[in-house]
Amino acid sequence: MQDKPKLKFPKKFLWGAATAAHQVEGKTHNQWSVWELENAKSKAAQAEYHYDDVPSWSRVKHQAKSPTNYVSGQAADHYHRYEEDFDLLQKMNMNAFRFSVEWSRVEPEEGAWNVEAVEHYRTYARELKRRGIEPVVTLFHFTLPVWFTVKGGFEKRRNVHHFVEFSERIIRELGTDIRFIITVNEPEVYAFESYWLGNWPPNKTGFYSWWRVTNNLAYAHKKAAAAIHNINRRYKVSIAKNSCYFYPGDDAWLSRVSAHVMQYFQDDYTLRKVAKHCDFLGVNYYLSNRVYGYRIHSPEEKVSDLGWDLAPASIQYVLERLHDKYHLPMIICENGLADGEDNERQWWLTQTLIGMQKAMDGGVELQGYLHWSLLDNFEWDKGKWPRFGLVAVDYKTQQRTLRPSAIWFGKIIKHLREGN
Numbered sequence: 001m002q003d004k005p006k007l008k009f010p011k012k013f014l015w016g017a018a019t020a021a022h023q024v025e026g027k028t029h030n031q032w033s034v035w036e037l038e039n040a041k042s043k044a045a046q047a048e049y050h051y052d053d054v055p056s057w058s059r060v061k062h063q064a065k066s067p068t069n070y071v072s073g074q075a076a077d078h079y080h081r082y083e084e085d086f087d088l089l090q091k092m093n094m095n096a097f098r099f100s101v102e103w104s105r106v107e108p109e110e111g112a113w114n115v116e117a118v119e120h121y122r123t124y125a126r127e128l129k130r131r132g133i134e135p136v137v138t139l140f141h142f143t144l145p146v147w148f149t150v151k152g153g154f155e156k157r158r159n160v161h162h163f164v165e166f167s168e169r170i171i172r173e174l175g176t177d178i179r180f181i182i183t184v185n186e187p188e189v190y191a192f193e194s195y196w197l198g199n200w201p202p203n204k205t206g207f208y209s210w211w212r213v214t215n216n217l218a219y220a221h222k223k224a225a226a227a228i229h230n231i232n233r234r235y236k237v238s239i240a241k242n243s244c245y246f247y248p249g250d251d252a253w254l255s256r257v258s259a260h261v262m263q264y265f266q267d268d269y270t271l272r273k274v275a276k277h278c279d280f281l282g283v284n285y286y287l288s289n290r291v292y293g294y295r296i297h298s299p300e301e302k303v304s305d306l307g308w309d310l311a312p313a314s315i316q317y318v319l320e321r322l323h324d325k326y327h328l329p330m331i332i333c334e335n336g337l338a339d340g341e342d343n344e345r346q347w348w349l350t351q352t353l354i355g356m357q358k359a360m361d362g363g364v365e366l367q368g369y370l371h372w373s374l375l376d377n378f379e380w381d382k383g384k385w386p387r388f389g390l391v392a393v394d395y396k397t398q399q400r401t402l403r404p405s406a407i408w409f410g411k412i413i414k415h416l417r418e419g420n
C-alpha cells in the first residue's frame with residue numbers, strides 16, 4: 001500500500017458502531033411502518049427495473065422481488081435482543097455505540113408519554129454505560145410518530161416545538177448516562193428523499209416543501225440544542241451530516257464550478273445554519289462523486305451491493321474540508337457499505353483508517369469512528385436485502401454471526417486502543 005501512515009489514535013477515541021431504531025428494533029409504529037404496508041407490493045414489483053444492473057442482483061433478486069423485504073416488521077428484533085447485541089460490541093472491543101430513541105414509542109399519541117418505553121431506553125443506556133460503552137443517542141433518524149406527520153411534520157415550522165419538547169424530555173429522562181447527542185440524522189437526505197425525489201414518505205416532489213423541510217430541520221436542531229444545553233452545558237450536541245466528496249473529473253471550468261456548487265448544497269447550505277449550534281460535527285461518509293460538466297460520472301472501480309462507488313480513502317478530504325470550514329472536532333457517526341458477501345469490508349475499513357489518520361496528521365481533531373452498521377438492518381425503501389452489518393442477521397432465526405471483517409476489525413481496535 002502506498003504512503004501508509006502509522007496508525008495512532010487518541011487515548012479517548014470512540015471506537016464503535018451505529019444503528020437506528022426503526023432499522024433494527026422491530027415492531028415500530030410510525031409514518032414509515034404505515035408507508036411500508038401500503039407500498040411493499042409495488043416496491044417488489046419494481047425491484048428488477050431499479051436494481052437489475054447492480055452486481056449483486058443475481059444473489060439478492062429473490063429477496064428483492066418479495067414484498068416482505070419491504071416491510072420492516074420484526075427487523076433484527078434489537079428491542080428485545082439488545083443485550084446480546086451489546087455483547088457483540090464488546091467482542092469487537094468497541095467502547096461506543098450510536099442508537100436512536102424511537103419518538104413514536106415514547107410519545108405514541110400527542111402528549112401521551114409511554115412510561116414503559118422510556119424505562120426501556122433508560123435501562124438500555126445504563127446497560128451501555130455499565131459495560132464501558134459510550135452511548136451516542138440520535139433523536140430524529142427519519143421516523144416520526146404518525147400524529148406528528150398528520151399535523152404536517154417538519155414541513156410546518158409551528159410543529160417544531162413538538163420535537164423540541166420530546167428532545168428535552170427524553171434527555172432529562174436519560175440523564176447523565178448520555179453525553180453525546182445527535183439531534184437530526186442527515187437532514188438533507190431526509191428532505192431530499194421525502195420532499196424532492198418523493199421516494200420516501202410523504203412522497204412529495206416540490207421545491208417549496210423541500211426547502212421548508214430543509215430549513216425547518218436546521219431550526220429544529222438549533223432549538224433542540226438550546227433546550228438540551230439549558231438542561232446541562234456538559235452535553236455535546238450535533239447533527240449527523242451526510243457528506244459526499246465532490247471533485248471535478250477534468251480541468252474544464254464547468255466541471256470545477258459544478259463540483260463546487262454540488263459540494264455547497266451537499267454540506268454547506270445546512271452546516272452554515274447549524275455549525276454555530278454544534279459542540280462537535282457528526283459526519284456520515286459513504287460516497288465520492290466525480291463531476292464532468294454538470295453530470296456525475298464516478299469511476300466505479302469497485303462498487304457496493306447497492307452499486308455505490310467505493311472510495312473509502314476520500315474520507316480524508318471530507319474531514320479536511322469540514323475542518324477547514326467549520327473548525328469543530330468531529331466524530332464519524334456512520335461509514336460503511338452494503339456487502340453481503342463481506343468481500344470488500346476489510347479493505348474499506350483499512351482505507352478508511354488510513355484516510356482518518358492522514359486527516360488527523362494534517363490537524364483534524366477526530367474523536368471517534370462509528371461504523372454503519374452493527375447489524376444487518378432495514379435499508380428504508382430498499383428493504384432488508386442490502387447488508388450493511390458487521391454482524392450478519394438471519395431474519396428467520398434472528399441468529400447473529402460476526403462477519404470475518406468484524407472479527408478482523410475487533411482485533412485492530414484492540415491493538416489501536418492498547419497502543420495508547
Ligand code: IFM
Pocket residue numbers: 020023186284334372379
Ligand atoms: O441506512 C442508512 C442510515 O439510516 C442513514 N445513513 C445512510 C445509511 C445507509 O444508506
